[in-house]
Amino acid sequence: MRELTYTGRWQAEWRDAxxxxxxxPGQAIVSPVAATTCDVDSQILAGHGPIPAPxxxxxxxxxxxxEISEDVTSVTPGQLVVVPWSISCGTCDQCSVGHTAHCTAVPDMAMYGTPIGGNxxxxxxxxxxxxxxxxxxxxxxxGLDPIAMASASDNWxxxxxxxxxxxxxxxxxSVLVVARGSIGLYVCDIARALGASDVLYVSPNSEHRSLAETFGARTAAEIAPIHKGFDLAVEATGRVDQLAVAAQSLKPEGFCESAGNHFRPGELPLLAMYLNSVNLRIARDNVRPNIPAALELAAAGEVDPRAVVSDVFDWEELPERIVERHAKPVFTRDLT
Structure with missing residues (x-):
């Protein structure tokens, strides 16, 4: 078989494996039919990832x-499935409380796509x-479209x-979204569907702002901190200065969620956050327990994750297309 392999800054190629x-026991072999890039992949391809190529x-x-082991009962050959990004056993102490990104049955940080915690x-x-x-x-x-849901493994x-x-x-x-990639756009759509009273989406990307407006969000290219502005702020930029803006734009006791992947250092306004009683979470996502609810929301027809997909390409185009910096490309094969 072939693996798409990151070989250096804005370089990728098929390699045999x-x-x-x-x-x-307990194993399955799957064949991806609709796969996409995570927002962090652009940082990896740009050379900012945590480990060197390849x-x-x-x-x-x-x-x-x-194919499945004889003891596997939850899926059958031929079935379409979402594959979570992190490896988890489902039964250890951490998995039992929903912390599947911290499974103790495998090496720490075990995941697909980056050989951290094993390959x-x-x-x-x-x-x-x-x-x-x-x-x-x-x-x-x-009834769910595999292309629309290719990101259910992580970003969606x-x-x-x-x-x-x-x-x-x-x-x-009320929700503030400070973002660069697909995560912030998904947040705008979900927030509207779930009844947010106000959504402000902040991004320098004019196309993303236009899409966010179709989800009912107000938009801006950039903002200064908005004192006591929002109940919830979501930061998905990977930039500490933008996390600082989000954290300073909350009502007292407001919550700031960071999608993380801050590969470069920076400083947060901790005193201002303390005085306003900010709740900050920055975390590797425990995605597996949340996939069913996220799929159910998509199946309800009140959101449009397909709108965030920027391009659909054939599987064989992966090496050349993935380095062209498409916003949210999906690569497909054998969908029927």
Missing amino acids: PDPVIDG YALGHECVARVV WGGLLSDLVKVPFADAMLVPLLD TLAWRLVAPHLQRTPGA
Whole structure:
């Protein structure tokens, strides 16, 4: 089989790798049919990732089950499934409380797409081995478009987690979104669907601002901190200065969610945050427990994740297209 491999700044190529095989209980082999880039992949391709090249890329996809161990009961060959970005057993102490990004049954930070916590390959590969298949794989709901949901492995579900629980606790909350990639756009769509009273989307990208406006958001290219402005602020830029703007734009006791991946250092206005009683969470997302609810929202027809997909390309175009800096490309094959 082939793995799409990051080989250096804005460089990627197919490299041959051994076909994965079932060699123990609880395993599955899947074939990605609609895969996309995570927002962080642009930083990796630009050379800002945490480890040097080469390594297999990709941690967002809908895949078709090819083969399963005899003891796997939750999925069957031929079924379309969402493959979570992080490796998790589903039963350890951390997984049992929903902290699947911190599973203790595997090396720390085990994930697809970057060989941190072991080499698990990437989801931009012809075939992928999934351990703990019953715990990890989530069947794609009937009627959902694999292209629209290619990001459910991470960015779509992360966006749901960044905003949905807050709107469930505080109906009609106001939301500030400071973003650069797909996560912020998904947040705007989800926030509107779940009844946010006001959404302000901030991005220098005019096309993204136009799309956010179709989701009902007000938009701006940039802002200074808005004193006591919002109930919730979501930062998804990877820039500490933008996280500082978000954190200083909250009502007292407001919540700031950061999508993280701050590869470069910076400073936060901790005194101002303390005086305003800011709640800040910056975390690797425990995506697996939230995928079902995120899929259910998509299936309800009140959101439009397909609108965030910038381009749809054939699987064979991956090496040349992924380095062209498309906003949210999806690479497809064997969809029927």
